[in-house]
Amino acid sequence: MLDVTPHAPGKDEPVPSSAQPTRSPSPRYGARPTMKDVAARAGVGLKTVSRVVNGEPGVTADTERRVQDAITALGFRRNDSARILRKGRTASIGLVLEDLADPFYAPLNRAVEEVARAHGALLINGSSAEDPERERELALAFCARRVDGLIVIPAGDDHRYLEPEIAAGIATVFVDRPAGQMDADAVLSDSFGGAREGVAHLAAHGHRRIGFIGDRPRIHTAAERLRGYRAAMADAGLPVDESWVSLGPTTPERVRAETERMLAGPAPVTALFTGNNRVTATAVRVLARVPRRVALVGFDDLELADLLSPAVTVVAQDAARLGRTAAEQLFRRLDGADEPPRRVVLPTRLIARGSGELRPEE
Amino acid sequence: MLDVTPHAPGKDEPVPSSAQPTRSPSPRYGARPTMKDVAARAGVGLKTVSRVVNGEPGVTADTERRVQDAITALGFRRNDSARILRKGRTASIGLVLEDLADPFYAPLNRAVEEVARAHGALLINGSSAEDPERERELALAFCARRVDGLIVIPAGDDHRYLEPEIAAGIATVFVDRPAGQMDADAVLSDSFGGAREGVAHLAAHGHRRIGFIGDRPRIHTAAERLRGYRAAMADAGLPVDESWVSLGPTTPERVRAETERMLAGPAPVTALFTGNNRVTATAVRVLARVPRRVALVGFDDLELADLLSPAVTVVAQDAARLGRTAAEQLFRRLDGADEPPRRVVLPTRLIARGSGELRPEE
DNA sequence: TCCGGATCTGACAACGTTGTCTAGGCTCTA
DNA sequence: TAGAGCCTAGACAACGTTGTCAGATCCGGA
Numbered sequence: 004m005l006d007v008t009p010h011a012p013g014k015d016e017p018v019p020s021s022a023q024p025t026r027s028p029s030p031r032y033g034a035r036p037t038m039k040d041v042a043a044r045a046g047v048g049l050k051t052v053s054r055v056v057n058g059e060p061g062v063t064a065d066t067e068r069r070v071q072d073a074i075t076a077l078g079f080r081r082n083d084s085a086r087i088l089r090k091g092r093t094a095s096i097g098l099v100l101e102d103l104a105d106p107f108y109a110p111l112n113r114a115v116e117e118v119a120r121a122h123g124a125l126l127i128n129g130s131s132a133e134d135p136e137r138e139r140e141l142a143l144a145f146c147a148r149r150v151d152g153l154i155v156i157p158a159g160d161d162h163r164y165l166e167p168e169i170a171a172g173i174a175t176v177f178v179d180r181p182a183g184q185m186d187a188d189a190v191l192s193d194s195f196g197g198a199r200e201g202v203a204h205l206a207a208h209g210h211r212r213i214g215f216i217g218d219r220p221r222i223h224t225a226a227e228r229l230r231g232y233r234a235a236m237a238d239a240g241l242p243v244d245e246s247w248v249s250l251g252p253t254t255p256e257r258v259r260a261e262t263e264r265m266l267a268g269p270a271p272v273t274a275l276f277t278g279n280n281r282v283t284a285t286a287v288r289v290l291a292r293v294p295r296r297v298a299l300v301g302f303d304d305l306e307l308a309d310l311l312s313p314a315v316t317v318v319a320q321d322a323a324r325l326g327r328t329a330a331e332q333l334f335r336r337l338d339g340a341d342e343p344p345r346r347v348v349l350p351t352r353l354i355a356r357g358s359g360e361l362r363p364e365e
Numbered sequence: 366m367l368d369v370t371p372h373a374p375g376k377d378e379p380v381p382s383s384a385q386p387t388r389s390p391s392p393r394y395g396a397r398p399t400m401k402d403v404a405a406r407a408g409v410g411l412k413t414v415s416r417v418v419n420g421e422p423g424v425t426a427d428t429e430r431r432v433q434d435a436i437t438a439l440g441f442r443r444n445d446s447a448r449i450l451r452k453g454r455t456a457s458i459g460l461v462l463e464d465l466a467d468p469f470y471a472p473l474n475r476a477v478e479e480v481a482r483a484h485g486a487l488l489i490n491g492s493s494a495e496d497p498e499r500e501r502e503l504a505l506a507f508c509a510r511r512v513d514g515l516i517v518i519p520a521g522d523d524h525r526y527l528e529p530e531i532a533a534g535i536a537t538v539f540v541d542r543p544a545g546q547m548d549a550d551a552v553l554s555d556s557f558g559g560a561r562e563g564v565a566h567l568a569a570h571g572h573r574r575i576g577f578i579g580d581r582p583r584i585h586t587a588a589e590r591l592r593g594y595r596a597a598m599a600d601a602g603l604p605v606d607e608s609w610v611s612l613g614p615t616t617p618e619r620v621r622a623e624t625e626r627m628l629a630g631p632a633p634v635t636a637l638f639t640g641n642n643r644v645t646a647t648a649v650r651v652l653a654r655v656p657r658r659v660a661l662v663g664f665d666d667l668e669l670a671d672l673l674s675p676a677v678t679v680v681a682q683d684a685a686r687l688g689r690t691a692a693e694q695l696f697r698r699l700d701g702a703d704e705p706p707r708r709v710v711l712p713t714r715l716i717a718r719g720s721g722e723l724r725p726e727e
Numbered sequence: 728t729c730c731g732g733a734t735c736t737g738a739c740a741a742c743g744t745t746g747t748c749t750a751g752g753c754t755c756t757a
Numbered sequence: 758t759a760g761a762g763c764c765t766a767g768a769c770a771a772c773g774t775t776g777t778c779a780g781a782t783c784c785g786g787a
Contacts, residue, residue: 035533037743048767053745061765078529083509084449085743088772093446104475106468106668113466116492125506127489130478144487147445167440171397284669291672306468307646307669310653399773410737415775423735447773450742 036077045073056081087149095119096152096333097145098128099138107280107303107322108156111178114326115154122334124151133222135159146173152333154178154326160221162187174336178329180223181346188336190329190347192320194224194302197351198231199238201300201318202276204353206239209362210274210298214247214265216258216286217278225250228278228302247272258285266293273363274298280305287315298361300353309356316359319352398439407435418443449511457481458514458695459507460490461500469642469665469684470518473540476688477516484696486513495584497521508535514695516540516688522583524549536698540691542585543708550698552691552709554682556586556664559713560593561600563662563680564638566715568601571724572636572660576609576627578620578648579640587612590640590664609634620647628655635725636660642667649677660723662715671718678721681714 038052045052047066054062055070062070073079087093098115100108112128119126127145131138138158142165145153152174155162160183169175169187177189205213215232218225229250236243249261258277262285265272275290275297277283283301290297301308304319328347400414407414409432416424417432424432435441449455460477462470474490481488489507493500500520504527507515514536517524522545531537531549539551567575577594580587591612598605611623620639624647627634637652637659639645645663652659663670666681690709 039743042767049743050745050767050769051765054766057745063765066765078533080505080509080530080533082450082511082743084446084455084511085772086745087446088444088450088742088774089744089746091772102475103478104471106471109466109468109471113464113492116465125489125510126491127487129488130475143442144445147442148487149444149446168442171440171442287669287672305669307649307667307673310649310673311669312674401773404737411773412737412739412775413735416736419775425735428735444773447742448775450744450772451774451776453742 035082036079037082038079040077041070041073041079044077045069093149093151094123095125095127095148095150096154096330097142097148097150098126099131099141099145099153099155099158100128101131101133101156101158103128103130105280106306107320110323111156111326114323115330118327118330118334131156131158133158135161139164143168149173152176152337154329154333155182156180157182157223159183160223174333176329176333176336178325186344188329188332188344188346190325190332191349192224192325193348193351194227195231195234197302197318197320197353198228198276198278199235200231200351200353201302201316201359202232202235203238204316204355204359205274205276205298205300206235206241208274208298208360211241211363212244212247212270212272212274213241214249214262214272214275215278216249216261216265216275216282218250218253218282220250225278232276250278253279253281253285255285255288258282259289262286262289266295266297272297274300274359274361277301279303283315283317287311296361296364298359298363300359302351304354311358313358313361314356316356317354319354321349321352324349397444398441399444400441402439403432403435403441406439407431455511455513456485457487457489457510457512458516458692459504459510459512460488461493461503461507461515461517461520462490463493463495463518463520465490465492467642468668469682472685473518473688476685477692480689480692480696484699493518493520495520497523501526505530511535514538514699516691516695517544518542519544519585521545522585536695538691538695538698540687548706550691550694550706550708552687552694553711554586554687555710555713556589557593557596559664559680559682559715560590560638560640561597562593562713562715563664563678563721564594564597565600566678566717566721567636567638567660567662568597568603570636570660570722573603573725574606574609574632574634574636575603576611576624576634576637577640578611578623578627578637578644580612580615580644582612587640594638612640615641615643615647617647617650620644621651624648624651628657628659634659636662636721636723639663641665645677645679649673658723658726660721660725662721664713666716673720675720675723676718678718679716681716683711683714686711 038049042049042052047070051062051066052070055067096119100112102108116126127150129141131141135158142153142155146168154176156178157180162182163184165175166185175187177187181189181191202213215229217228220226233243247265251257275286277286280303283305286299290299300316302318304317305315308315308317400411404411404414409428413424413428414432417429458481462474464470478488489512491503493503497520504515504517508530516538518540519542524544525546527537537549539549543551564575577591579590582588595605609627613619637648639648642665645667648661652661662678664680666679667677670677670679
């Protein structure tokens, strides 16, 4: 491990001639130059290099140029780990989400990134895969890296493990679902109201037997949406047969089976309310193969939903706004806002496209 | 800035009673306990705490318990910045992608994350938004954090700025597109072959005037796909009218306008090959409003593409495999593999669903 | 009783950076 | 010409951790 790898560090400086004779001071492979090396090469003090690197004032143009030359010649890049250790602040925030690949969370992720960028912070993120233990691991790993703040889409329902971290100064905002067993900032969509509106929409079109397929009841949004369903049914004076309600994992297999079950029997449901984008996608697939026309309203919008036939009526959340709001709240905290924990609830929007306006066939 | 915030650090240890009387040793807000503090409280040496924290051997059960108690009592968490500084390795990799929110890159992102996790590494990622300058900023920011390795989806076409970093030991793998102006590991999809196959499919169904709408020619995949289009046309003995070819930004506005342009006039195209998922989505929207039946094959699969009518025929890439392959290659490098740069090209798969099998209407 | 060796423990330096403090040279004014 | 004041520059300590090394303790066997 002491490979000699010259590799001329020719850089972008469009300086005229004097192509320095590549007398690389034998930078061992993997051993990066430090400010000390730069200082030695430029014939200046360590601190002067620091000043140049950070654009601090108090360096003459001539000295600065010497330092810059040494920097490019050596291929120096400041070691942010050391900087972070020294300064205490990391200029980075962590985002724990459920699944990086879930199309619903992607715009949220991106929105958080944009806000972070605007504040000069780097984003570190990771997927909990709906596993509380993994959520915890990730969040604590971020804390060990001393992120300045944390945005969490909860997978678990007990977040007291974060209390020491929060007490130690790591600002934390929960998004999409509230924190479990503790009081903290949270930015949510109106799951209850949205589901209620969606189900009411179906009831208004004459449906009396409406099915509900959602995520596991442990998940706050799933429970809230079910509550919205029940409220809408009650509002419409409709009884709920418990065989019309199904909560559980959102795997295609389960959703498919449950959908088919609800459509079978002597008194099948004539309409379906699906609790999130994954459920809706599977339900659409099942319904496409069923001769009967079954009405459908789904929570969360889908790409291309407008192009299906019938086009899918949805209760849309603004995922990007969710992320933006949470990130802004986080940076407000980082800037010292000292208000009590806030809970923001963003409205949902019913987008009628056709599938929710089908009338029951009897 | 010396707020007193007691906040008992009660932890998860399910110890029987003795709810410690919350005598938090007044941890100043924002000032985290260090190993020194833990050592002082446990009455042991600094290094012993380090041993316990890292599970190193050579500590008696009794001493270990004392240290553990102090750790939970103080809410200590190891500062990874300091650890990284000391150890040199960060156990993290960086991923520069085009857009966190693009559904095509989401599975790639997730696959990289899973591989990183399997290797005990953390993933830091960010969106370049197709801006070469931003790609550079991000990649160098990751380097400053001393990631062990870097996976880049190139936005720019000159990556020599990474040479000093690579020389300094940061393993780098490019994915989806090759590096510009330098030789490096790359994992790609067979854009040329895929486009050729897709266009040949259209030609085989009797189309002679086939349009091509793709991304900006600066982007390697866009250029390759266009090359595939031309090859397929030549193979089929079909002339190409340059008005059937359009490369540029993939904004809905431009794609809409170009699609409409190609469908107008005396000799409109009867089939369309779209160069990526965003273009396809917009084209589908436009075609849905056109009375004439226009055949369509798109590069990249779309969620719900199978449910449209006609269902959309696509040339699918395996984005997850792209990510997995790249990440595995990266870790192979990190484990010391010293082969010359490798370029891996993954096959694409034509999925015929209907829209590509429409015959030309005349 | 004493010694060799194994086991446990802690003092100390180092990682690369930044904040503080002081020295030296210069200019400007009285 | 002396003194005050400014500007540039560098020495040094500190951030929190880990690797090295050496000291302390305890065991069994001679």
